[in-house]
Amino acid sequence: MSTATRQPAAQPVDRKPATMGQALGRALRDAMADDPDVHVFGEDVGTLGGVFRVTDGLAAQFGPDRCTDTPLAEAGILGTAVGMAMYGLRPVVEMQFDAFAYPGFEQLVSHVARMRNRTRGRMPMPLTVRVPYGGGIGGVEHHSDSSEAYYMATPGLHVVAPATVADAYGLLRAAIASDDPVVFLEPKRLYWSKADWNPQEPDAVPGIGKAVVRRRGSSATLITYGPSVPVCLEAAEATREDGAEGWDLEVIDLRSLVPFDEETVAASVRRTGRAVVVHESPGFAGPGGEIAARITERCFHHLEAPVLRVAGFDIPYPPPMLEQHHLPGVDRILDAVARLQWESDYTESPGSAEGRGGGVV
Amino acid sequence: MSGVPRLPAPQPTHEEVLVMTVLEQPGAYAPAPPPSWRPRTDAGPLLPDTEPYRVLGTRAAGRREGSGPEAELLRRLYAAVVRGRRFNEQATALTRQGRLAVYPSSRGQEACQVAAALALREHDWLFPSYRDTLAAVARGLDPVEVLSLLRGDWHHGYDSPGTRVAPLCTPLATQLPHAVGLAHAARLKGDEVAALALVGDGGTSEGDFHEALNFAAVWQAPAVFLVQNNGFAISVPLAKQTAAPSLAHKAVGYGMPGRLVDGNDAVAVHEVLCEALDRARAGGGPTLVEAVTYRLEAHTNADDATRYRTDDEVEAWRAHDPVTLLEHELRGRGLLDEATVREAEEAAEQQAAKLRERMHQDPSLDPTQLFAHVYAEPTPQLRDQAARLRAELAAGEETR
Numbered sequence: 194m195s196t197a198t199r200q201p202a203a204q205p206v207d208r209k210p211a212t213m214g215q216a217l218g219r220a221l222r223d224a225m226a227d228d229p230d231v232h233v234f235g236e237d238v239g240t241l242g243g244v245f246r247v248t249d250g251l252a253a254q255f256g257p258d259r260c261t262d263t264p265l266a267e268a269g270i271l272g273t274a275v276g277m278a279m280y281g282l283r284p285v286v287e288m289q290f291d292a293f294a295y296p297g298f299e300q301l302v303s304h305v306a307r308m309r310n311r312t313r314g315r316m317p318m319p320l321t322v323r324v325p326y327g328g329g330i331g332g333v334e335h336h337s338d339s340s341e342a343y344y345m346a347t348p349g350l351h352v353v354a355p356a357t358v359a360d361a362y363g364l365l366r367a368a369i370a371s372d373d374p375v376v377f378l379e380p381k382r383l384y385w386s387k388a389d390w391n392p393q394e395p396d397a398v399p400g401i402g403k404a405v406v407r408r409r410g411s412s413a414t415l416i417t418y419g420p421s422v423p424v425c426l427e428a429a430e431a432t433r434e435d436g437a438e439g440w441d442l443e444v445i446d447l448r449s450l451v452p453f454d455e456e457t458v459a460a461s462v463r464r465t466g467r468a469v470v471v472h473e474s475p476g477f478a479g480p481g482g483e484i485a486a487r488i489t490e491r492c493f494h495h496l497e498a499p500v501l502r503v504a505g506f507d508i509p510y511p512p513p514m515l516e517q518h519h520l521p522g523v524d525r526i527l528d529a530v531a532r533l534q535w536e537s538d539y540t541e542s543p544g545s546a547e548g549r550g551g552g553v554v
Numbered sequence: 555m556s557g558v559p560r561l562p563a564p565q566p567t568h569e570e571v572l573v574m575t576v577l578e579q580p581g582a583y584a585p586a587p588p589p590s591w592r593p594r595t596d597a598g599p600l601l602p603d604t605e606p607y608r609v610l611g612t613r614a615a616g617r618r619e620g621s622g623p624e625a626e627l628l629r630r631l632y633a634a635v636v637r638g639r640r641f642n643e644q645a646t647a648l649t650r651q652g653r654l655a656v657y658p659s660s661r662g663q664e665a666c667q668v669a670a671a672l673a674l675r676e677h678d679w680l681f682p683s684y685r686d687t688l689a690a691v692a693r694g695l696d697p698v699e700v701l702s703l704l705r706g707d708w709h710h711g712y713d714s715p716g717t718r719v720a721p722l723c724t725p726l727a728t729q730l731p732h733a734v735g736l737a738h739a740a741r742l743k744g745d746e747v748a749a750l751a752l753v754g755d756g757g758t759s760e761g762d763f764h765e766a767l768n769f770a771a772v773w774q775a776p777a778v779f780l781v782q783n784n785g786f787a788i789s790v791p792l793a794k795q796t797a798a799p800s801l802a803h804k805a806v807g808y809g810m811p812g813r814l815v816d817g818n819d820a821v822a823v824h825e826v827l828c829e830a831l832d833r834a835r836a837g838g839g840p841t842l843v844e845a846v847t848y849r850l851e852a853h854t855n856a857d858d859a860t861r862y863r864t865d866d867e868v869e870a871w872r873a874h875d876p877v878t879l880l881e882h883e884l885r886g887r888g889l890l891d892e893a894t895v896r897e898a899e900e901a902a903e904q905q906a907a908k909l910r911e912r913m914h915q916d917p918s919l920d921p922t923q924l925f926a927h928v929y930a931e932p933t934p935q936l937r938d939q940a941a942r943l944r945a946e947l948a949a950g951e952e953t954r
Contacts (some may be wrong), residue, residue, distance in 0.1 A: 232742075258742055264772055269731050269765030276735020279720065280743070284735075296761070303725045304732070311709045311721055314927040348928055372930045402933070452933035 208389040213361045217247045217323075217379060219392045220365035221285065225255050228283060231369060234261035235270055235287030235323075244289060245325055245384055267297035274320050275304050284320045285369055291326040291378075292335035292510075298343070305374045306349030318374045321365070326354075327420045327473050328505075328520055329382035331513040337381075338510055339474030341419075344376045345450050345483070352450040353401055354378040354419035358388035360448060363398030371401060380420035402452035406461065410443035413467035413530055416458055416484060418447040421471045421521055428526040440530060450480055458484070459491040466497040467533040471521050476504030498534035595809045602802035602814040606846045609821040610883045625889050631668060631820040632880045632890070633898045638664040638688045639877050640902035641697065642851075644909055645687070645704075649855040653913045655706040658685040662850030665820035665876035666782045668692045670750060673827035675835075681720045681733040681751040685782075689752060690719050697905070698912050707917045727757040730766030730779065737770070737777040737834070748776040748834040750827065756787025758801050767842065771808040776834035778827065779842045782817060784849035789862040805842035817845030818876040821883075848874075921947065 211219075225231045233251055235243075239262035242249030251260035263270050267288060274284040288294035294301075301322070309317045328337035344352045351373055355361040361379070368375035390396070399405065407422060408429050415425040422444070429442035443461055447454065462468045468488055470481035481502035488500050503521045511519045642661040648654040660667050663685075671692035674680060682689050690700045695712050702711025703722050710721040720736075723729035733751035740747035757763055758781055770777045781801050785792060798804055805812030815826045823845055830841035848871040852859040859868075884890035925932055925940040932940065 264765070264768050266765040266768065268762055269734075269769045272728065272731025272762060272766065273735030273738065273769050276732035276737070276749075277739040278735075279714075279732065280736045280739035282739045282742075299725060299728060299762075300731070303728060308721075309929070310927045312714055312927075313708060313710070316714055316721075317930065351929070452929075453935065455934060 207393065208391045210387045211358055211390040211392065212384065213355070213358050213379075213386050214245055214247050214384040216358045216362040216390060216392075216395075217365055217384075218249055218251075219395075220362045220369070221248060221251060222254065224285070224366055224369040225251065225259060228369075230281060230283045231285060232259055232261070232277065232282050233285045233287070234263050234274075236263060236265050236289050238262060238287050243287060245379075245381070247323075247379075247384075248287065267294055268300050271297040271300035271305060271322070275300060275308065275318065278308075278318050278320050279316055283369060286320065286322055288322060288324045290332075290336050291324055291338040291340045294322075294324050294340065301344075301350070301374075301376075302347050306347045309373070310349060317372045319372045321368045321371075321375050321377055323365075323377045323379060325381045325384075326378040327380045327382065328510060328516050329420060329473075331516070332381070333513065334510065337513075337516065339472065339505060341376075341378055341450055341472075342474055342479050344378075345480060349374065350451060351375040351401055352378065353448065354380065354450065355448065356380065356383065356407075356419055356422035356446050358386065358390045359396040360398050360446075362390075362392075362395045364401065364448065367398075367401050375401070378419060382420055383423070386423070399448075401449045402454060403449075404445050404447045404454035404457040406443060406457070407446045408442065408444040410441040411465060412440040412442055413469065413533055414443045414445060414458075414461045414465045415469050415471055415526065415530075416445045416447065416461075416488075417471040418450060420473060422446045424521060424523060425471050425526060428523040428530075431523055432527055432530070438531070438535075442530065453484070453487070455487055455491060458488060462488050462492045462500075463495040466495055467530075468492075468496075468500045469503060469526065469529045469533070470500065471503045471526055473505045473520055475507045476502050477507045479504055498532075501529045501532060503529045597806050600806045600809070600811045602800060602805070602812040602844070606814050606816040607822050607826060608816040608819050609825060610816075610819045610879045625887075627824070628821065628880070628884055628887075628889060629894070630672065631665075631824065632884055632894075633901065634668040634672065634692055635664045635820055635877050635880055636898040637902040637905055638668050638692060640899075640906045641688055641691060641909070644906040645701065646851065646855060648910070648913050651914075654701060654704050656704055656854050656856060657687075658704075658854045659849070659851040660685050660688045662871065662876070663782055663784055663817065663847045664688065665880075666752075666780065666817045666823055666845045666847055669820050669823035669827060670752060670780055673824055673831055674750060675748075675831070677718065677745070677747050678831065679718045679720065679733065679736055679747065679749040681729040681736075681749060682722050683726070683729065683752055683754065683757070684722050684724050685754065686752045687722065690717075690722070693717070693719060695719060697909050701913070705913070705917070707919065727753050727760035727762040727766070729753075730757075730762055731769060733779075734766050734770040734773070734775045734777050734840075737775040738773050741776055741837075746835050748778060748831045750778045750780060750831065752780050752782065754787065755781060755783040755785070755792050755795060755801060756790065757781075758804065759787075759795050767804070767808045767810065767840070770840040771810045774837070774839040776837070777840045778830040778834055779840065780823075780827065781842065781844045782847055783844055784817075784847050786849060786853070786862070788853040788857060789859075791862070800844055802842060802844035808842075810840045810842060813841060813843045815843060815845050817847030818874055818879055820876055820880055847876075850875075 238248040239252040239260055270286050274286050277284045305318050327339050344350050353364050355364045368377045417425045425444045429444050432440045470484045481504050485500035503526050505519050642659050645657045646659050649657045667688040670689045687700050691697045699711035703709050730751045733749040737749040800814055802812035802814040813826050815822050925936045
């Protein structure tokens with residue numbers, strides 16, 4: 194759609210381009226303004242405003258007791274956050290980089306995730322752990338990990354990953370408001386992604402645990418989240434424009450891995466009959482395995498092909514000069530779509546009125 | 555292995571090999587310290603005493619002659635350690651009767667446990683480890699609720715926010731940063747509250763010990779750390795745990811005072827903790843207290859202490875027993891008659907009998923509650939699993 198055809202009503206004048214980083218910062222600022230118990234702390238979040246500048250201006254506005262530079266110690270950050278939550282505060286901590294969060298793992302797994310359960314609900318842990326995560330920014334080792342599988346494997350944690358500017362704001366507000374601990378994975382390479390957005394009237398977004406269909410389609414469903422959402426949308430557009438196969442791909446943005454919105458995924462796959470799960474994190478024992486298993490359990494009789502996965506290789510995160518070979522890209526996604534057994538006989542199942550585009554190759 | 559370079563013969567001393575650095579070349583630079591360096595805290599006042607501080611059997615105790623509040627404190631501590639000793643014995647007995655899954659006994663450490671509980675004010679918080687059940691009981695909590703974890707009942711049995719006693723913590727030293735965070739939060743809210751965290755000698759080797767003390771000192775959090783140095787981390791003696799002059803010396807590196815105290819002297823531990831807690835509440839920052847004590851029993855009922863220590867060593871500590879030390883003091887000062895002894899022992903026996911009786915009643919746990927407090931709202935997946943478990947249970951009922 195060209196700008197010339199846009200209707201003024203659909204594009205209010207006060208919507209301006211904003212980056213995901215700005216929306217996240219605004220979410221923190223609004224949450225702190227709304228609730229004096231919200232405290233932001235971590236490494237370099239105060240004077241510097243965070244290495245990605247997400248907390249820029251918070252220390253100046255709310256003072257160093259509300260937005261605090263801590264000693265350089267992730268277990269200490271998470272451990273003290275537990276104590277603060279015990280006293281009724283609502284801590285929001287930053288882990289600076291995905292692979293720097295690991296020293297805090299014991300606090301996260303042994304206490305943050307379990308305190309509500311251990312105390313039979315008497316001590317909830319309303320804390321948000323912001324983790325800049327994922328690759329694609331040319332980061333040297335320990336700056337590009339996709340660590341979501343570790344968190345997903347820990348009962349008691351919510352795991353959220355926004356993919357759009359509006360979701361970044363809405364989901365971070367929801368995470369901070371949640372009475373449960375949320376590991377909030379911020380896709381680093383989307384920090385600078387832009388969308389028209391109005392901080393005065395941020396778009397209403399569904400709460401944590403609801404996936405959204407980012408693109409309607411009928412041939413197959415791409416299931417993804419975080420940094421791979423724009424890649425999947427690009428793949429879907431590419432196959433439409435390319436026209437050779439003529440696949441009309443549906444793209445689901447999970448938005449949260451825990452809770453996992455099985456209903457939205459199952460409804461889509463039952464309609465399309467084919468599914469590919471796409472993520473950056475290694476495929477082996479990764480989120481895609483869990484999602485594929487659940488699709489198989491829920492949609493077996495609707496499936497025309499095995500659920501495929503396009504994931505990072507099962508290797509330690511590679512050097513930046515090779516990361517383009519590791520990360521799921523448009524070609525690799527479309528290759529997977531091509532392997533969804535289009536040659537097999539396919540009988541339209543009742544209810545799939547929309548049918549499939551193209552199909553048999 | 556051949557070809558591997560060999561270490562040289564014993565090294566000359568540091569002074570002998572010292573080479574003049576560029577900065578020290580005459581005339582090259584002004585002999586000034588590096589630009590942004592300036593002296594920080596004076597380490598002197600932070601250093602612990604050269605030997606553990608004691609009150610019982612010393613002239614310091616003599617200053618407490620009479621029947622004033624000090625005498626009252628001695629009697630309270632005595633009654634509490636007698637009850638505490640009996641509690642430890644009863645809990646260990648309950649493991650033999652299969653009523654407790656495990657009991658890490660604090661026998662021999664009753665002075666620390668009781669003094670910690672009695673040093674706290676109403677709004678202060680206690681952060682115990684798994685060996686500190688007695689401290690929680692001495693603070694007035696229901697012993698059955700405190701033993702919930704060790705019984706195999708729900709992991710945690712008492713109301714932590716209501717009692718201001720955090721859950722018994724199993725992963726070593728991980729409760730220390732919680733104490734710091736809570737104390738810091740209380741201070742931010744303007745509440746006059748201190749947190750006392752208990753840890754063992756082994757726990758001081760954990761990274762969380764370091765991070766907690768560092769955060770506490772940087773934030774000047776109203777937190778006090780009591781290390782009960784009972785000589786062993788299960789089987790590993792302190793010499794294999796640390797090369798520090800004492801555990802209390804570790805405080806100096808964080809910029810907080812370290813206190814070394816006889817951990818079997820309930821009056822000394824109480825006094826040192828009260829001072830530290832008062833200072834913390836008044837905004838004076840944290841303190842590290844090392845109480846030198848001894849674990850008279852094995853690590854738990856599953857451990858065999860004869861594999862790593864001698865009877866002679868244990869006997870030497872029995873002669874320095876916290877109950878005996880207090881009793882001698884009270885008798886020496888005419889504060890203890892047979893009626894008081896009998897009263898304390900009867901109270902301890904009653905508590906033990908009541909505990910025994912209640913622990914012999916099987917708790918009833920509802921398996922469907924497994925899913926109740928994982929999240930504020932169960933996820934769809936947990937609701938499915940709960941439904942399947944309910945169906946299993948119903949099927950089990952039918953076939954019965």
